[in-house]
Amino acid sequence: MRYLRTLGLIILDIILINFSYLLGLVLRFDGKTPEIYLNSYFKYAIYITLLQIVIFYFFGLYKTMWRYASIEEFLKVIGAVVFASVATAIVFITLIDREIPRSIYVMALLFETVLISGVRLFSRARDVFLSKGFKNGKKPTSQIKRTLIVGAGEAGVLALKELRKHKEIASIPVAFIDDAPEKKNKIIKGIPVVGTRHDIPKVVKDYKIDEILVAMPSIPEVQQKEILEIANKTKIKTKIIPGYYKVIEEDKFDLNLIREVEIEDLLGRDEIKLDDNSLSEFIENKVILVTGAGGSIGSELCRQIIKYNPKQLVMLDFYENNIYDIQNEIKRTYEDPQIVVLIENIREMERMEYVFDKYKPNVVFHAAAHKHVPLMEDSPVSAIKNNIFGTLNLLKCSDRFGIDKFVNISTDKAVNPTSIMGCTKRVCEIMVQTMNEKSKTDFVAVRFGNVLGSNGSVIPLFKNQIKEGGPVTVTHPDIIRYFMTITEACQLVMQAGAIAKGGEIFILDMGEPVKILDLAEKLIELSGFVPYEDIKIEFTGLRPGEKLYEELLLNKENSCKTEFEKIFIEKPYVHDTEILNKGLEKLEKDIHNNNKLELVNDLKYIVPNFTPDI
Template identity: 50%
Template sequence: MKNKVLNLLLVFIDAVCINLSFILAFAIRFDGHIISHRIAMQYFPVYIKSIITVTLIKIVIFYGLGLYNNLWKYASIEEFVQIITTSFFAMAGTVSYMVIMQQHLPRSIYILTFMIDIILIGGIRFSYRASRSIRENGLNRRKNFKRVMIIGAGQAGAMVIKELKNHDDLNSKPVVIIDDDERKIGRKINGVPILGDRYHIRKITESKRIDEIIITIPSASQSEIREIVEECSKTKCKLKILPGIYELIDGRVSISQIRDVDIEDLLGRDPVKVDLEEMSSYLQNKLVLVTGGGGSIGSELCRQIAQFNPKKLLILDIYENNAYDIQNELAANYPELDLTVLIASVRDKQRLHEVFSKYKPQVVFHAAAHKHVPLMEESPKEAIKNNVFGTLNVAEIASVFGVEKFVLISTDKAVNPTNVMGATKRIAEMIVQAMSRNSKTEFVAVRFGNVLGSNGSVIPLFKKQIANGGPVTVTHAEVTRYFMTIPEAVQLVIQAGAMAKGGEIFVLDMGQPVKIIDLAENLIRLSGFEPYKDIDIQVTGLRPGEKLYEELLMDEEGLTETKHHKIFIGKPIFIDYKVLISELNHLREILLDENNDLRDYIEHMVPTYKRTS
């Protein structure tokens, strides 16, 4: 109701302005002498005769072109352009009418009227915004609002500043802009000054009493974002970020897309470039099976495989809740996908035989595994049953049914393992390497480090500890780990599968190792606290089976480059299939004997295993 009244008021004001424009145009054209000027009095009655029709024509065109649909309290350059365009078409309509009715006015009158229309009609609207802005600034001085620093003086930064100024409910005031372009320093965007580059962030946040920092550089590389975030983390400000341009659905910026800066922004890397055609060649129109498809890696494998239009996607998992979640997600996002979810254990060879016999998968990604190091130290038999004999079961049946490609998801903990979990994954690698020599199936393994945000990883634990007020617990001050995002790891796994010829162990480039204590400190800062002051960090000591650092390659494996700069191949090590099967049979017997120590025999099978517990 209020909007209708305001629009009616605007229509009335516009009607007055339209006629005032004509009168002023006559006054300017005839030096202010309308009534006393002989020529003016020839034309002025023509205007008076058409005054009602001309007013209606212009109002109708204003309405038709949406001039009464805008919220003028947010008026900006786009609305000004609309006023010019609308005024032009309104004048064109007026001229057309006058010509048709053979009512002639000097051309200068039309040109002057058009220009005055823009000034009056635009002035009315922008004066409303100006008066409202002055009124709100007065209110802002009497209420608390967040003082915001914008990093990035580009188009995205300008749009965010505009949005913040136009949305009172956000209670945020852009105070200063930071940009590395020296040519921009000293200038303003929407009244907000650009005062320095990234190395002035800490100093300016203190002098300007900044509460929140928003990074608005969607085109920046991940390494550049990481450097900026590290500078920002030295302040006590809340930190937010606009997603990278590849994350924006249509390339447009809005306030709703701004999110908190997460630790992934510090550890993440630039998007992986993959050969989509090569990846598609072995997945499109193929029947693909993912074991452990409900887990962190397995579910992401399913998401990405679904994009390549497989003939059918089979998800096999023992945990029904995980399987149910990914089933619903894929059904919603890929309604055309032929999807079957199977609840089964890789330990159950008979059940696996039934699955392969019925569905006959052509490509298998084996992600089912126990992966938690301390838990597997306490339950080594479970690790062997799942990681070793589960892998053997799936691999043997895959070979029997003529699967084209078998990709094992391995881990850097398989290299010179100091724990049961890592040792069992190394045996799993040995199984696929040995079978590749005795099968038509191309067996390969892909080895990588920790993935950000996976179930049971250190980052969710740290976040929970910070939310509880601390302390954050780190096992050792010198512990380092490799990190990679789940989507990046899975993309490279699929790419490695396309390169596979059989028997390789692909090693992913994990970037630089990260000290866990540095990770904890950065996460505390990103949460708005100061390490050791607001949230303490406690060193608890290495857990059973835990290493100070992880490795991606054994000494004897060597390293060969591939055509993808983030994927390498470890030199295959000869493993006698018959000898391995004999050792696995003996290991199976030991599983049944409670008096034997499994770790002794694991050391025999994996000479690089050096147990610490």
């Protein structure tokens, strides 16, 4: 189809070139052109035509899609016509035929400029006409979307070209937004830059925008968040080119890069800067064991670790379905990855000893844990068996088999715990630091808050509730949480492990806390609904063991920065080993009684600041 259009345009240019010269001859002699001049022209018409078509070709007049052409392309047409006409005149006047009056070449130049550029302008004008909402005097179907592109830089221009190229998308760019003052009121590829981010609401109204595309992938995430929040308030569908595409080359740009705005984009968190050298030294050619490898954190750790070429990645989980999925994903992504998948239970010491003895890991990332607060309130025995004694098995094996580093994944719920789950994770932190005091292995813990999109987290819950038409349930209007993306959390966990010296509790900078109610409202808006009108929000009350506010640090005076701006350290603390051991003995004895009150008291013995609901 493209070649037929090009051929058609060439044929049309041939007709217009000859028509221009013949019209010049007719007008020059008032309609009574002497036969000698007509014969002279027809004798060389084919050469005149061929010369000009070749020049047009080298000027690129048959490569441009004229319905999307900008001012630059039309200036190129004029330049090509002028050059071709002057070249024709010089060749024929000086070398071939001096009989044709010189004025004919000037007149032909004027006619060609009007006709050849006019034909191309027609396609462009028709497209603009349709983009403004008219077709045969009537508004077009609602399928055509008037698009506002935020960002008139390289990414925005490339997105513009792609949207124009793919008519099936029915997205017609009509305006740019850009904060650069030098770009305001400029025309880029035929599209005006009409204001800054603060003008988005007005532009949406004035230009009858149906869709917003944020094409500023290289700006800081905090600024991107501001832009998305402004766009979100317009209630207009917003899409984005994700921030991890920092450099977009024209021959690699793909419309598939453009995606819907997710709630993660509204967190406004800057890109993580990792030390690849320290991570390579930490992981490359090492045997890495990841427990809970099928879970949200564990599976993402596996994705990140495999990039650094471990000698072997041992993926361990008790639940087979999820770990089967991540195993297949890695095999599809990498050629002959050195991975081993084990279905084992960390509660069973004998099996853990077998795993450590056979695979001899250098580093352990321990991400296997029961994490749901309300469920663990109802199943305290399972929480203690898995989170405390399962972890203790791994700590003992790591010490006995002489691994280099053990990295325990902790949680903000371990700080001044109010739930059984949180308290079990605090006990794990104490065990990690205590074991570090007497072992050659470096034992550390990494503590962070909620992970967006993880299994069972609030985001998937809200999305399902919205999909069902509501209501969206929030426990309390004032409840706040710290949030981090899965990828971000896992990258920081690995970096913390790389710089660990032993005994530290690393705290990841979670940014500003987020109100769960605000999160619910934004998710409803991103789904194209109006909160409280289209989708109701109901408050259900705090669940057992749930805090209104989460904390990340036990003692702010006892924390310090690291070389990485998002990683802090709670300085090593020497715990009372006798209290810990006695408390663990009591727990091991009382878990057989299945008495929640006894277990809570045992936990309080180890963690005195544990304040349960009961």
